[in-house]
Amino acid sequence: MTIEFEGRTLRAFTAEPLAVALFASGVRVLSRSIKYHRPRAFFCLEGHCGACLMRVDGIPNVRACMTRCREGLVVEGQNAFPASDLDVLSAMDWLFPQGMNHHTLMTGSKILNRVMQKFVRQLSGLGKAPERRGTALHEVRSQHVDVAVIGAGPAGLSAARAAAEQGASVLCVDEQALSGGSLLCDPRFGREEAERLAEAARNAGARFLTRSPVIAWFPEEDNGLLAVATPEGLVRVTARRYVYATGAYDTNALFEDNDRPGIFSARGVGRLAVLHGVRPGHRVVVVGAGSNDAVNAYAAALAAELGALGIETVFVDGNHEKALRARGHAWVEGLDVEGKDGRRHREPCDAVAVAAPPQPASEAPRQHGAEVVLSAEAGGFVVIADESGRTSVQGVLACGDVTGYMGPERAAHAGTRAGLAAAKEALSA
Numbered sequence: 001m002t003i004e005f006e007g008r009t010l011r012a013f014t015a016e017p018l019a020v021a022l023f024a025s026g027v028r029v030l031s032r033s034i035k036y037h038r039p040r041a042f043f044c045l046e047g048h049c050g051a052c053l054m055r056v057d058g059i060p061n062v063r064a065c066m067t068r069c070r071e072g073l074v075v076e077g078q079n080a081f082p083a084s085d086l087d088v089l090s091a092m093d094w095l096f097p098q099g100m101n102h103h104t105l106m107t108g109s110k111i112l113n114r115v116m117q118k119f120v121r122q123l124s125g126l127g128k129a130p131e132r133r134g135t136a137l138h139e140v141r142s143q144h145v146d147v148a149v150i151g152a153g154p155a156g157l158s159a160a161r162a163a164a165e166q167g168a169s170v171l172c173v174d175e176q177a178l179s180g181g182s183l184l185c186d187p188r189f190g191r192e193e194a195e196r197l198a199e200a201a202r203n204a205g206a207r208f209l210t211r212s213p214v215i216a217w218f219p220e221e222d223n224g225l226l227a228v229a230t231p232e233g234l235v236r237v238t239a240r241r242y243v244y245a246t247g248a249y250d251t252n253a254l255f256e257d258n259d260r261p262g263i264f265s266a267r268g269v270g271r272l273a274v275l276h277g278v279r280p281g282h283r284v285v286v287v288g289a290g291s292n293d294a295v296n297a298y299a300a301a302l303a304a305e306l307g308a309l310g311i312e313t314v315f316v317d318g319n320h321e322k323a324l325r326a327r328g329h330a331w332v333e334g335l336d337v338e339g340k341d342g343r344r345h346r347e348p349c350d351a352v353a354v355a356a357p358p359q360p361a362s363e364a365p366r367q368h369g370a371e372v373v374l375s376a377e378a379g380g381f382v383v384i385a386d387e388s389g390r391t392s393v394q395g396v397l398a399c400g401d402v403t404g405y406m407g408p409e410r411a412a413h414a415g416t417r418a419g420l421a422a423a424k425e426a427l428s429a
C-alpha cells in the first residue's frame with residue numbers, strides 16, 4: 001500500500017507503524033522541535049518519548065510510532081519550512097545558542113511587541129491548528145471482572161494467565177497493538193515467546209483489550225473504576241483486584257547533543273530490528289548502562305544480535321567508558337567516548353542505541369494511591385510491593401518493571417505471583 005509524505009508517495013505495509021515505514025523508506029528526519037527547530041526522529045518506538053510527533057491527515061502532534069499505516073495516509077513533518085529535512089527556520093538553533101525567552105524579546109512599543117510576539121511564536125512552530133476534529137469517544141461500555149491486569153508485557157501476561165487459571169474472570173488491557181511488551185524487542189525472547197505467553201493467558205480464559213490505554217482511575221466504585229480508551233469507545237472497568245504491570249519507559253543517557261536523530265533507546269533499536277526486521281544502521285554504537293545488571297544484559301544481547309545480523313557493532317561498556325557527545329547534525333555521525341583513564345576517542349556510526357535504566361511507569365498505580373519511592377538507580381518512582389505484588393492499598397497489586405527494572409524473566413515470575421495473589425483475594429472477597 002502507499003502513503004504520502006510531504007508530497008512523496010512511499011510504500012508501506014498495512015498496519016506497520018508509520019515511524020518504521022518512513023524509516024524503512026529512507027526518511028530520516030520526521031519533524032522539527034518547537035522553538036529551536038532541532039531535527040527530530042523516533043527514539044523509543046513505543047509511544048512514550050514524544051520524539052516522533054507528526055501531522056497526520058491534518059491532525060498535529062500524532063505519534064508516528066503508534067500510528068498504523070493505511071492506504072492514502074497523508075503525513076507531514078511539524079515546525080518545518082519548507083520540509084523536515086531542509087528547514088530554513090533551523091537557523092533559530094544557531095541564532096539563539098543559549099536559549100530564547102519570548103518574554104525578554106520586548107520592544108518599546110506595545111503594538112510592535114504584539115506583532116513581534118506573534119511572529120516569533122509562529123517562527124517557533126507553535127499554533128498550527130488541526131484541520132479537522134479528532135474522534136470523540138462517544139460510546140461508553142462497562143465491564144466488571146474479578147481481576148483487571150493493566151499492561152500486557154511479560155509480567156501482565158503471566159499475571160493474567162495465573163489469575164485465570166485459578167478460575168477468576170480476567171481482563172488484560174494494554175495500549176499497544178501487540179501483546180508482549182519488552183519481550184517483543186528482546187532478541188533473547190522475541191515475538192514467538194510473546195505470542196506463546198499471550199496464547200497461554202487466552203487459553204486460560206483471560207480476555208484482552210489492545211490499543212487501549214488506561215487514561216484515568218476514579219474512586220467512584222468500592223474499589224475504584226478505570227477509564228480505558230479503546231478504539232471503539234470508552235470502557236469503564238471495575239474489578240475486585242487491580243494488578244498494575246505497566247512496565248517502564250525508555251530513557252536517554254546524559255551527554256551533549258543526545259537528542260540528535262539516529263540516537264535511539266536500545267529497546268527502540270530492538271523493536272526496529274527484532275520486531276520489524278529493519279536494520280537500524282550500518283555501524284551501531286550500543287551504549288551500556290553501567291551498574292544495572294539487567295540493563296547491561298539486555299544491551300549485550302542486543303549488540304550480539306546486531307552483530308549476527310551483519311551490522312558492525314561497537315559496545316561502549318558503561319562501567320569503563322562513558323558517552324560524551326554526539327556528532328553530526330540532521331543525523332548522528334559519531335559518538336565521542338571517554339575511558340576511565342581520561343582518554344577520548346570518536347566512534348563513527350550512523351546509529352546509537354542507548355541502554356539507560358528504564359523509568360518505572362508508575363503514574364496509574366500512584367493515582368490509585370499505591371505508595372511509591374524515588375529511586376535514582378531505577379530512574380524514577382518505583383511502586384512499593386511485597387513478594388506477592390501487594391501494594392500499600394488494599395486490592396491494588398503491582399508487578400514487574402514498575403516495581404524497579406528487572407528484565408523479562410524476573411518480571412514474568414513476579415507477574416505469576418501477583419496473578420495468583422490477586423485471584424485468591426478476588427475469589428474470597
Ligand code: FES
Nearest residue numbers: 045048049050065
Ligand atoms: S513516542 Fe514515538 S518514538 Fe517515542
